[in-house]
Amino acid sequence: MKKKKSSRFKEQAIRSFFFTCGILAILALAGIFIILLTMAFPAFKDISLKEFLGSGRWDPTSPEKAEYGILSMIVSTLLVTAGALLFAVPIGLGVASYLSDVAHWRVREVVKPLIEVLAAIPSVVVGFLGIVLFAPFLGRLFHLGNGLNALNGSVLLAIMALPTIISLSEDSLNAVPSFYAEASLALGGSRWQTLVRVKIPAALSGIIASIMLGMGRAIGETMTVLMATGNARSFPHGLLSSVRTMTADIAIEIGGVPYYTTHYYALFGIGLVLFLMTFAVNMVADIILNKYQQRER
Amino acid sequence: MNFKKTLWAATLALGLAVGSGPVFAQKKMIQVKGSDTMVNLVQILAEEFMNKNPGSALAIMGGGSGTGITAIINGTCDIATHSREWKQKELDLAWEKGVKPRFFVVAVDGLSIIVHEKNPIEKMTMPQVGSLYKGEIKNWKVVGGPDKAVSLYGRQSNSGTYAFLQEHVLGNKNYSLDVKEMNGNAQIIESVIQDEGGIGYVGVGYLFDQNGKIRKGIKVLNVSKDASSEAFSPLDKQNIDSGKYPISRPLYEATNGKPNAAVAGFLTFETGPEGQEIVAREGFFAISEAHKIQNAKNLK
Numbered sequence: 001m002k003k004k005k006s007s008r009f010k011e012q013a014i015r016s017f018f019f020t021c022g023i024l025a026i027l028a029l030a031g032i033f034i035i036l037l038t039m040a041f042p043a044f045k046d047i048s049l050k051e052f053l054g055s056g057r058w059d060p061t062s063p064e065k066a067e068y069g070i071l072s073m074i075v076s077t078l079l080v081t082a083g084a085l086l087f088a089v090p091i092g093l094g095v096a097s098y099l100s101d102v103a104h105w106r107v108r109e110v111v112k113p114l115i116e117v118l119a120a121i122p123s124v125v126v127g128f129l130g131i132v133l134f135a136p137f138l139g140r141l142f143h144l145g146n147g148l149n150a151l152n153g154s155v156l157l158a159i160m161a162l163p164t165i166i167s168l169s170e171d172s173l174n175a176v177p178s179f180y181a182e183a184s185l186a187l188g189g190s191r192w193q194t195l196v197r198v199k200i201p202a203a204l205s206g207i208i209a210s211i212m213l214g215m216g217r218a219i220g221e222t223m224t225v226l227m228a229t230g231n232a233r234s235f236p237h238g239l240l241s242s243v244r245t246m247t248a249d250i251a252i253e254i255g256g257v258p259y260y261t262t263h264y265y266a267l268f269g270i271g272l273v274l275f276l277m278t279f280a281v282n283m284v285a286d287i288i289l290n291k292y293q294q295r296e297r
Numbered sequence: 298m299n300f301k302k303t304l305w306a307a308t309l310a311l312g313l314a315v316g317s318g319p320v321f322a323q324k325k326m327i328q329v330k331g332s333d334t335m336v337n338l339v340q341i342l343a344e345e346f347m348n349k350n351p352g353s354a355l356a357i358m359g360g361g362s363g364t365g366i367t368a369i370i371n372g373t374c375d376i377a378t379h380s381r382e383w384k385q386k387e388l389d390l391a392w393e394k395g396v397k398p399r400f401f402v403v404a405v406d407g408l409s410i411i412v413h414e415k416n417p418i419e420k421m422t423m424p425q426v427g428s429l430y431k432g433e434i435k436n437w438k439v440v441g442g443p444d445k446a447v448s449l450y451g452r453q454s455n456s457g458t459y460a461f462l463q464e465h466v467l468g469n470k471n472y473s474l475d476v477k478e479m480n481g482n483a484q485i486i487e488s489v490i491q492d493e494g495g496i497g498y499v500g501v502g503y504l505f506d507q508n509g510k511i512r513k514g515i516k517v518l519n520v521s522k523d524a525s526s527e528a529f530s531p532l533d534k535q536n537i538d539s540g541k542y543p544i545s546r547p548l549y550e551a552t553n554g555k556p557n558a559a560v561a562g563f564l565t566f567e568t569g570p571e572g573q574e575i576v577a578r579e580g581f582f583a584i585s586e587a588h589k590i591q592n593a594k595n596l597k
Contacts, residue, residue: 060454063463063464064470139492146491148477230477231478231479233476244478255360256363257367257455258387259390261386
């Protein structure tokens with residue numbers, strides 16, 4: 001009787017411990033959101049929401065007239081991210097298909113962990129490669145004076161998003177029940193047809209989720225784009241323009257801004273917009289993943 | 298309020314823990330923060346000072362003049378280095394927080410305008426440089442160069458050099474939004490070396506390689522005050538001393554109130570003959586008599 005009581009107490013303690021851990025993560029999220037909201041709020045006493053989101057001119061330290069439009073930074077962020085996906089999705093999907101369907105299992109055992117190591121490269125190192133390696137190369141390729149542009153950032157971000165996309169896509173391709181493929185092959189489908197028409201559609205939600213997670217990483221990445229994209233504040237004309245993303249702007253200016261000024265609060269405003277963007281992307285990824293798991297059950 | 302108290306308690310506890318540690322007990326680190334233009338120079342000055350005065354310790358950080366000024370106002374550094382004067386807003390904020398800045402001039406810089414070595418242009422007027430950076434001139438042929446698009450390189454808004462050029466050369470007008478904003482002087486030079494249409498502005502101390510020669514691949518322009526005056530090179534000390542080179546500027550260090558003995562020791566070293574010799578060796582220019590008198594007054 002006594003023994004049973006103590007084990008029940010232990011059970012309860014462990015249960016509440018894990019409950020606290022779970023709650024802490026949610027509290028941190030809520031806390032960050034509230035801080036961003038309260039710190040961004042005072043900015044809108046001086047800046048109209050229309051200027052903030054609708055104007056492309058950002059010049060808070062201007063001696064003429066301080067301007068706080070972040071539209072060109074939002075577009076730059078989306079441009080660099082879209083460019084990154086343009087490279088990362090086909091390559092990532094190709095590598096994932098190769099690993100799950102073509103490669104010998106010994107090859108896969110070696111290659112997959114190696115790809116995952118790619119995710120561990122610090123972003124500042126990737127940015128460094130961007131400055132000394134890719135930028136001069138792109139400059140020569142497109143006959144530009146310099147390669148510090150959105151394309152350079154996109155290529156580097158693609159490299160950083162690849163491990164996520166490859167690893168999760170390969171997992172979801174592998175999770176497709178083997179009788180799907182067997183049925184397709186038995187009906188006379190080639191391996192290519194089986195992969196493209198059966199396995200990829202069956203794993204699609206997992207693949208899309210992996211892309212969304214890779215995209216979330218690309219949107220929030222700071223150091224690499226700060227180093228590689230040239231940081232011009234003008235509205236981007238294309239992938240070959242020098243651009244400044246929202247993350248880079250916060251990183252550049254937060255160190256030198258006088259505290260509790262409109263400029264300071266406006267930086268939190270950018271942070272809030274960024275948070276909402278990544279939150280939306282992660283949310284969509286989560287919903288897709290959930291749907292996928294339910295269907296499999 | 299409660300949170301603040303906890304924070305104080307935590308800081309105090311940490312301070313005690315660090316203070317009583319055997320390693321940290323002897324040395325009180327002097328934190329120096331600010332101008333990227335000055336960071337290499339002050340680093341070398343600090344190393345020399347530490348060699349001469351065992352037991353002293355300095356940590357030098359860049360980040361930009363604005364960063365240094367913000368840091369000293371917030372009490373997170375002992376000396377702020379800055380390549381521009383304080384803005385009224387910053388002075389107000391300092392007084393509000395009880396920080397009473399004192400200023401010392403440690404060197405003089407000739408802000409240099411650089412282009413790619415293949416650019417045939419040799420000289421420009423200050424208004425021309427201003428027009429380029431305001432984005433009014435987009436092609437080199439307007440200022441007598443080749444038919445090539447101008448590619449602007451500059452610093453970020455927390456840089457003193459950015460603010461100095463904006464005030465003195467752009468006449469307090471906005472920079473073009475097309476300026477590619479680099480992390481520091483060195484990155485501007487590296488970019489201009491690769492870019493045939495490039496133009497950049499850097500502190501004179503960054504123009505030289507390890508052997509004291511001008512970096513390969515760049516050309517330093519002679520600058521005149523306006524179209525009717527003669528153009529001078531920033532590389533000649535006489536042009537700086539006489540004020541003939543139109544965009545030279547003092548490089549400052551600021552302390553909060555009267556510097557304590559350790560900080561004063563370093564400032565005296567920097568502005569004294571040994572320090573000024575290093576300043577000249579690193580490509581900057583020695584301070585004038587007027588600066589010396591001002592420095593001495595602020596040390597007391």
